[in-house]
Amino acid sequence: MVKDMRINADRDVCVGAGQCVLTDDAIFDQDDAEGTVVVLSEHVDGEALEHARTAVDICPSGALSLSDD
Amino acid sequence: MTELADRPTPDFPMKRTCPFDPPPGYQELRDQPTASRVTLPTGKQSWVLTKHTEVRSMLADTRFSSDRRLPGFPLLTETSKKFMEADPGLIGMDPPDHGPARRAVVGEFTVKRMQALQPRIQEIVDTFIDEMLAGPNPADLVEALALPVPSLVICELLGVPYADHEFFQSRSAKLLNTADGIEPREKAADELEAYLTDLIMAKEPSPSEEDLLGRQIIKQREEGTYDRKALVSLAFLLLLAGHETTANMISLGTIAFLRNPEQLAAVKADPGKTLPAVEELLRYFTIAELAGSRVATEDIEIGGVLIRAGEGVIGLAHAANRDPNAFADPDSLDIDRGARHHVAFGYGPHQCLGQNLARMELQIVFDTLFRRVPTLRVEAEFDELSFKDSTIIFGVRELPVAW
Ligand code: HEM
Ligand code: SF4
Numbered sequence: 121m122v123k124d125m126r127i128n129a130d131r132d133v134c135v136g137a138g139q140c141v142l143t144d145d146a147i148f149d150q151d152d153a154e155g156t157v158v159v160l161s162e163h164v165d166g167e168a169l170e171h172a173r174t175a176v177d178i179c180p181s182g183a184l185s186l187s188d189d
Numbered sequence: 190m191t192e193l194a195d196r197p198t199p200d201f202p203m204k205r206t207c208p209f210d211p212p213p214g215y216q217e218l219r220d221q222p223t224a225s226r227v228t229l230p231t232g233k234q235s236w237v238l239t240k241h242t243e244v245r246s247m248l249a250d251t252r253f254s255s256d257r258r259l260p261g262f263p264l265l266t267e268t269s270k271k272f273m274e275a276d277p278g279l280i281g282m283d284p285p286d287h288g289p290a291r292r293a294v295v296g297e298f299t300v301k302r303m304q305a306l307q308p309r310i311q312e313i314v315d316t317f318i319d320e321m322l323a324g325p326n327p328a329d330l331v332e333a334l335a336l337p338v339p340s341l342v343i344c345e346l347l348g349v350p351y352a353d354h355e356f357f358q359s360r361s362a363k364l365l366n367t368a369d370g371i372e373p374r375e376k377a378a379d380e381l382e383a384y385l386t387d388l389i390m391a392k393e394p395s396p397s398e399e400d401l402l403g404r405q406i407i408k409q410r411e412e413g414t415y416d417r418k419a420l421v422s423l424a425f426l427l428l429l430a431g432h433e434t435t436a437n438m439i440s441l442g443t444i445a446f447l448r449n450p451e452q453l454a455a456v457k458a459d460p461g462k463t464l465p466a467v468e469e470l471l472r473y474f475t476i477a478e479l480a481g482s483r484v485a486t487e488d489i490e491i492g493g494v495l496i497r498a499g500e501g502v503i504g505l506a507h508a509a510n511r512d513p514n515a516f517a518d519p520d521s522l523d524i525d526r527g528a529r530h531h532v533a534f535g536y537g538p539h540q541c542l543g544q545n546l547a548r549m550e551l552q553i554v555f556d557t558l559f560r561r562v563p564t565l566r567v568e569a570e571f572d573e574l575s576f577k578d579s580t581i582i583f584g585v586r587e588l589p590v591a592w
Contacts, residue, residue: 135288135538136295138545139529145300152302155295178529180540182249 124165125186127172131156134183143178144171157183193223193494198234201227201503202265202479208576208585209445210520211475215239215508224492227503235263235482235501236494239508241515241532243492244481247504249537250491253483254283262484263501266367275378278422280430280480280539287538293408294423295542297346297401303545306342310550313341314557322561327568327591334558335439335588336432339550343431346546347424348400349388357381361429365581385424389417401427427543434477435547437577437584439554442470444574444588445522446559447567452524457559466524467551472531473522475507476583480535506532564592 127147136155140148147168149158164172169186176184203212218225219239226234238244247253257264257277279290296302314334321333336358344351363369363377389402397403402424409415446453456462481504485496496502510531511519517526534541541547559565567574568589575586 132288135291135540136299136542137534137540138298138300141300142545142548143529150299150301151296152299153296154292155297155299156292174529180249180536181538 123188124163125169125172126163126189127159127161128185128187129157129159130183133181134179135181137180139178139180140175140184143175144168147172148175193225196221196225198226198228201229201235201237205576205578208574208578209473211505211507211511215505215511218505219508219512222493224494224496224502229263229501230265231267233263233501235503236492236496237503237505237508238492239505239512240492241509241512241530244504244506244509244532245536247483247491247502248481248532248535248539250489251284251287251538252485252487252489253502254486255281255287255483255539256283257281257482259484259486259499261499261501263482263503265479266371268371276418276422278426279542280426284538290419291538291542294401294405297404298542298545300545303549306346306546307549307553309345310338310342310553311557314338314553315561318557318561322592327589330443330588330590331436331440331585332587334554335436335443338439338554339432339435339547342546342550343428346401346431347427348392348397348402349385349424349428353384356384357428358432361433364429365433366577367581381425381428382421385421385428386417389420389424393417430541431543431546433582433584434543435550437476437582438470438474438547438551440585440588441474441476441583442467442551442555443558443565443590444567444571444585445470445473446555447565448571449522452522453559456524456555460556462524463552463556464548465527467548467555468531469522469524469526469528470551471533472510472516472528474583475510475531475533477533477535477581478506479503479581480539481506481532504532506535562592566591 134156138150140157141150147161149160151158199214203214205212218237224236224238227237229235238247282290317334317337321328340354341351360377360381364374392403396406405420456466484501485498487498489496513519534544568591577584577586
């Protein structure tokens, strides 16, 4: 099986644009008070990993990244 | 290919030859090996970036400042001293001020919060469509639907009385129109500011949890940071950005759908296609591209050139959104292309705060309008329509429709 990947989100960098939530609201949410990203599902594989890659690309602030650990 | 030093510095802004396409000069600029310089109406020069990757990296790099009071900022018109001293508000802030200021309000615009507004926006859209259908046929879609929907939505969200919509709609239109010089714009800005100051002062004695301005007053007082002037400036920005932009996208999107009946049919057959279609329309029209103007605060290499500290640079979003390296066959409208990486809402830390409100409004309007008025048609030849080409936000002044 393909290894899963970990989503890293830097909430100090996030600007609350919500593009990640629009991409997949099972993986990403936004904090009610500050609008910043909340990762609901830290390890992703398969289709969810594809969605996470899209979110990393579309996120305007560079707050999201994927790592192998 | 021409060496940079020998290249002409064309006048900017450039004129469109077709209202649906960026000025032809954009492609020439994009085909150059490096970024180019253009000459602004003020006689000053600015760099322009046209490639998708470059526009994105510039807008993400906060060494490019959004502060329009800095001397090298690529303003399109001479501005008065007063304009330059005014608080630039959220849209003109840089780190370290911008992040906290944005965070204080962006929680109001999360995807979830906007989804919660869905039923009310639907009701508003239905009401204005009812009124249009009950009125004379043909009608002006701008007056009947495109302007009132986002105006009422942003009024309710902010807690601004909709009864005053004629006042702030006309002032907003004047403020965004660069054709008549600075004075009418300045007057419109003063009037809007005075109006919002009175409104906010009237809220101060008993602010309500039911509207954004009330919630900001309550929250900022709790934190001991309440600043009336800053709230007026935020209200100003939200009111202005919250209705003109979406209104123009409603009219332009309607024209585009009616000119592309197969794509409209595909959306009507599958509501899941409306949101991707909205993204594509945002890309295709890129109505607010001048928002990508910045000034370098350090020497920065980008686009194959060295931009010096103090020089202006415009990230031409409309050129980036038609960059064939980012979008195949970029000049055609294709709702199935997957356009989400467009930069019509900007990119980087200033990316549109209201984007998820705009998406929600546009989705509901297009779904409802074409479902409820299946015979809708534009009652004018395309070349008779009057497009806003000397305004900061592109759009159409009137849209005669019949059904
Ligand atoms: C289709 C509609 C819209 C378009 C095309 C649009 C476009 C943009 C763009 C390009 C920017 C980036 C400015 C920059 O880089 O400096 C921006 C910022 C902004 N927009 Fe929108 N906008 C739209 C709707 C809205 C709505 C509905 C609201 C309010 C409710 C809004 C509020 C804002 C605010 C407050 C900012 C400044 C954010 C910041 O500086 O952090 N916009 N918009
Ligand atoms: S897309 Fe990026 S900036 Fe926007 S909420 Fe998600 S992580 Fe934050």
